[in-house]
Amino acid sequence: MAYRCNDQWDKVTWRSHLAGARSAVPAQQRIAEARALAGVAASLPLPETVCCYVPFGTEPGSVALVDMLRNTGARVLLPVIPPRPDALDWAEYTGTAALVPGRLRGVLEPSGPRLGVSAVRSAGLVLLPALAVDHLGVRLGRGAGYYDRTLAHVAPDTALVAIVRDDELVERLPAEPHDIRMTGALTPSRGLVRLPV
Template sequence: MAARRAAIGPGQQVSEAHALAGKVAELTAGTVCCYVPFGSEPGAITLLDVLREAGARVLLPIVPPAPGPLDWAEYTGTSSLVTGRFKGVLEPDGPRLGPRALATVDRILLPALAVDHSGVRLGRGAGYYDRSLPLAAATTDLVAVIRDTELVPSLPAESHDVRMNAALTPGEGLIRLPLGN
């Protein structure tokens, strides 16, 4: 999956980011956690601005200094973004809300390398979201942002995996999971 992503050209990335921004406008909620895409992750900062323009309060992750749940801060525009702990990863510079901020959000849009039809999410392997998602309320909408080809029939699951209840893709928009039930 990672190798396939690395082969995606800039034109496709821009096209998909534009499509995702158009689809995300339909998903607004009071408070939405999102992420700033980096590398070959789908999306762009425009997606965050679309959410804000639609009236959502947007929270972005801050990677903690030691492995653990993500911290969160409000995104107030591109001028509020600074380079975080990892090179190329942008984070908001506003007041920290703590990991428990997830308990108060309506929807979480999170990156994934792939998601299967039952909602199993394949991340990048660091476990930050695995440690964070259990802090979300049971009613929080968990949406993995992926490319159309990254919705796959089956992925291996581990006991700590929190299942997604939707995937957002550039071509298909919001796809509710699990599929086939």
């Protein structure tokens, strides 16, 4: 489903439409897209440290993508959700055997030592989930604000790349002054799209 620019939609409306569209995607298509995303990520020039995430529910991506990043020799940090909405903590990913259920149902987190919020500053690349991202780099998340608070801690030259399905790279989303813009979008078919377009 392609989304056209709709200036009448607020973030709540966008989230509702995008979540509904994601839930309608057949499982086989999600698996194929996850495979494609892992392949695309394998071709990225990777810095020494990468922040990523383990997807849950219908989020694009896969543990295979996270494993691929680690297998390149990059240090991979995954988020640890704090007790209340705040900036994310981080822990190093050492493999699937070290993933444990997190605070939110369905979310897996590394069981290793917590590195603190500031660990994100060591990353040259942050791959993050999004419901959509627009051509100007505006990212729409789920609305809890974890990543909004976290992105305030990244180094100025860090690449911020939202992982989305092909039709979730849209023309324009509602933006707020505090929104930190993405420098790219990673999609199954188009690969890495540099933003702004």
